[in-house]
Amino acid sequence: MGLGRSLAVALVGLNGHVIEVEADIGQTLPNFILLGLPDASLNEARERIRSAAQNSGIPLSRRKITVNLVPASLPKKGSAFDLAIVMAALEAAGDVRGTGRSVFIAELGLDGRLRPVRGILPAVVAAMAAGHGDVVVAESNLAEARLVKGAHVRGYACLAEVALSFGANPAELRGLDSQWLTDPDALVAVSGPSEPGESLDLSEVAGQSVARLALEIAAAGGHHLMMVGPPGSGKTMLAERLPGLLPDLNDAEAMEVTAIHSLEHRAAGLAALIHRPPYEKPHHTASTAAIIGGGSGIPRPGAASRAHRGVLFLDEAPEFDKRVLDALRQPLESGELILHRSAGTASYPARFQLVLAANPCPCGKATGKGLNCECTPMARKRYFGRLSGPLLDRVDIQLQVNKVPLAHLADLAPRESTAQVAARVRLARDLASDRLKVWGLAHNADLTGKILRGPLRLSGHDTALLDKAMGVGVLSARGYDRVLRLAWSAADLQGLSHPGSEEVGLALTLRQRGEGL
Numbered sequence: 001m002g003l004g005r006s007l008a009v010a011l012v013g014l015n016g017h018v019i020e021v022e023a024d025i026g027q028t029l030p031n032f033i034l035l036g037l038p039d040a041s042l043n044e045a046r047e048r049i050r051s052a053a054q055n056s057g058i059p060l061s062r063r064k065i066t067v068n069l070v071p072a073s074l075p076k077k078g079s080a081f082d083l084a085i086v087m088a089a090l091e092a093a094g095d096v097r098g099t100g101r102s103v104f105i106a107e108l109g110l111d112g113r114l115r116p117v118r119g120i121l122p123a124v125v126a127a128m129a130a131g132h133g134d135v136v137v138a139e140s141n142l143a144e145a146r147l148v149k150g151a152h153v154r155g156y157a158c159l160a161e162v163a164l165s166f167g168a169n170p171a172e173l174r175g176l177d178s179q180w181l182t183d184p185d186a187l188v189a190v191s192g193p194s195e196p197g198e199s200l201d202l203s204e205v206a207g208q209s210v211a212r213l214a215l216e217i218a219a220a221g222g223h224h225l226m227m228v229g230p231p232g233s234g235k236t237m238l239a240e241r242l243p244g245l246l247p248d249l250n251d252a253e254a255m256e257v258t259a260i261h262s263l264e265h266r267a268a269g270l271a272a273l274i275h276r277p278p279y280e281k282p283h284h285t286a287s288t289a290a291i292i293g294g295g296s297g298i299p300r301p302g303a304a305s306r307a308h309r310g311v312l313f314l315d316e317a318p319e320f321d322k323r324v325l326d327a328l329r330q331p332l333e334s335g336e337l338i339l340h341r342s343a344g345t346a347s348y349p350a351r352f353q354l355v356l357a358a359n360p361c362p363c364g365k366a367t368g369k370g371l372n373c374e375c376t377p378m379a380r381k382r383y384f385g386r387l388s389g390p391l392l393d394r395v396d397i398q399l400q401v402n403k404v405p406l407a408h409l410a411d412l413a414p415r416e417s418t419a420q421v422a423a424r425v426r427l428a429r430d431l432a433s434d435r436l437k438v439w440g441l442a443h444n445a446d447l448t449g450k451i452l453r454g455p456l457r458l459s460g461h462d463t464a465l466l467d468k469a470m471g472v473g474v475l476s477a478r479g480y481d482r483v484l485r486l487a488w489s490a491a492d493l494q495g496l497s498h499p500g501s502e503e504v505g506l507a508l509t510l511r512q513r514g515e516g517l
Contacts, residue, residue: 012346013346015126017074019036019081022069032060032065036070036071038076041077042078045085051110052112055111058159060093061089080117096166105120112175114139116140136162137153147273160175202245202418205234206415218489219421221485222444222445223353223444223486225399227356227401229360229401230403238401247425249274254273279311280307280311284316289302291324293346313355318384336350336351337349396482398511425493445489452485484499486506486507
């Protein structure tokens, strides 16, 4: 009897820490002690491990087993430590040889099968970063774990197979013919987050030429968008088609997005990197934790993080809790969410395009002369009052969307498809990227006033309409810069070297609705 060691990974948000698992077998009465700040689910590992080892033909020692998870100061959560703990205990008993620098990440079933766990991708990334390239996972997690370049990943169906590969006596093992252990449902890989732009085409949107153009400009420049209009005017249809206009993610961006969604998938691993921008559409009753992230212990990512590099659509935006809406101000500014809880602090990337949709009033009938509207002026004010000034300040396009005339619905003339518009968006983004890389920026939406009024300053002739609007109080100082950003995106879509008076005028039109809120 002696001491055994193995390695595991503890995830705090997307950041992983390699954990050394120490197992000591004493000479006293049977007991199993787990040290190192384990949570309740990890404490339950003691019984899972005993049953799994027994049913695999390699029962744990009947002596006192003490397991320590190092560093002890870091909270440990979840069942992903099961395999590492049992391998350390088996090494201490002499049933397997030393595990070396291998990292073990899997949950154990009572029958000895290895079950998949969440967060395999960021866990393997953390192991690689710490210099541990040999990783052992459940067979169901193998495809996702192998997405990490350079990692040597092995997938097993049961504990007996793992023990055999680390020197256990094959004559004693049970379950080596693991076909009966395989859960067919656990081997079905999922494709990732919702991607409505893949199946919903922009050509299906009738009329709304201005709104379609606004959507294209938003996609080209990475601008946030708000649409205000009556029910049935097409706000949701437009928002759902925005992801389809966005270019594919590069490998680095895809790795970020896939790591976040890896934390949400358990029964099946992700079979490939997510290269399409994700799309999230939470219900207006969603809590702050559901949108921003949270939960007991280490906080989990919310819809804002799951929409990273994609689109977060808040339909009926004024119906959301005001605290939820204001909580979005931080990620809109920094592109990151930092969540502090008593069990630890987790940070998640959250650089998304925000799309807000709202009715003109609570009843939705305040269009035209508003003769059918039943809302009082106070009710209308209270309705839009949930959308704070600081939040709207970060939304470049604030557009009035009207009902589609019957003539447009009956028009059978072909309309531009998502693929056609997406091609222009890609070219526009390439132009912007080449122009902005000197400042370390990627999109026109990231431009600062200092750059807009400095190196990218337009002539007085081009900004005459804009200057006049600000002079008569129609446009605020913050709105001035927002209009210039939009003008650059409109110019990029046309392949122009810089915006002219027409592009500035168009951008001003796309901003007018917001100045009156």
